[in-house]
Amino acid sequence: MSRAIKIQDTLTGEERPLEPRDPGRVGIYACGPTVYAPVHVGNARPYVVFSLFKRFLEHEGYEVTFVANVTDVNDKIYEAARQAGVPSEQLAREMAELYRRDTDGLGLGRPDAEPLASETIGPIVELIGALIDSGHAYAADGDVYFDVATFPGYGKLSNRPLEEMQQGEDDATGLKRHSQDFALWKAHKEGEDTAWDAPWGRGRPGWHIECSAMAEQILGVDFDVHGGGSDLVFPHHENEIAQTEAARNEPLARLWMHNGMLQFGDEKMSKSAGNIRSLAGALEQYGRDALVMYFVQGHYRKPIEYSERTLAAAARAVDRIRELVRRLDGEEPDAIEPYADRFFDALADDFNTPTALAALFDWIGEANRRLDSGEQVGAGDGLRAMLRTLGLANLLDVAEAGADDEARRLMDEREAARAAKDFATADARRDQLAELGWQVRDTPDGPTLVPLR
Ligand SMILES: [Zn+2]
Known part of the structure; x- marks a missing residue:
């Protein structure tokens, strides 16, 4: 641990030192995708940033646990599944698989944990129960809402006055005490094909509580780095802070690290x-x-x-x-x-x-x-x-460095044979290469020769 590491912390607006809760270990939670469609290049940015940040911390001698969740229970998934005419569980499962395959293509390894909201329902229900018991949340007609007026720190991450904070949730039912309150649990509605039992009624969790519960389950509270795209600062991360801090009386995370968006034109x-x-x-x-x-x-x-x-x-x-x-x-x-x-x-x-x-x-x-x-x-x-x-x-x-002309010629012949679907010749060239000590590795940039060890 030779270097002092500093991070521009979104919560304080200042550059602050990384001071791990457990000396020598760093826990990172970065919000992953909501799996309702194939991921785009912008979705991949936090994946890349935090995978590489982990590598850097390991170089500096830290033991790192990198958690990137998968949101597989969400309004967007119900909507996309309805449009595709498939069960929402099936759509989420297929899109989660696709997300793993696509991000595997980046060749940066997997995060240490990739929890699913659908597999964290127990801890989510427990956390909501703690918020109700401590007076920070209230059940109304099967929904449960967080009462923002009970949490004085509300708004500290996104730095805006309460009246300018709108959750972007519909409140047609008029069940909220204040318009800024947000849903922790949504009562089961006709047409939604996943639901779980809870003390306040059958339904499913809201998006924000899923992350508070998944992060706590793996990293505990007051963990080291919470990351994600800058578009998540409000309301998602503001609400994660409110939920965890109100229920546990401890900070959610020590540093908040937000990545910028991809720009396409303007x-x-x-x-x-x-x-x-x-x-x-x-x-x-x-x-x-x-x-x-x-x-x-x-x-x-x-x-x-x-x-x-x-x-x-x-x-x-x-x-x-x-x-x-x-x-x-x-x-x-x-x-x-x-x-x-x-x-x-x-x-x-x-x-x-x-x-x-x-x-x-x-x-x-x-x-x-x-x-x-x-x-x-x-x-x-x-x-x-x-x-x-x-x-x-x-x-x-890029082992062509040492490969001789003979090996390169064999590799080219193998490619030509494969293109012509002449697999017998392709296999024969592969074996000849192996005898010369080379393995052909297929990369997105085309085949390359790697020495056999
Ligand atoms: Zn999240």
């Missing part, structure tokens, strides 16, 4: 704006290396533009790394090691990936200069650690 990429690009489509079009690079080229807190221009810039940056890796051979010279320190110092300063990337490319520039003048330069621990933290260590296996 607009935020969102399903409602109708300008989304699916994650699966983007992976197919640009490949995972360029897509991961695209995300780290922007500071996590700021909006990033999704365009041909920004994606092409990311692809060029990846190519620069690949070209350098092809030239590497031998040891890392001491003289360029300090660039890796600068890289990690930048990440310790509010996870500044653009500044960290600048240090990485200084390393690459210096290595190229040395190679040009005939010196031997190898990857060494510095380059390895930087690329691993960015989820791009696979670029070091």
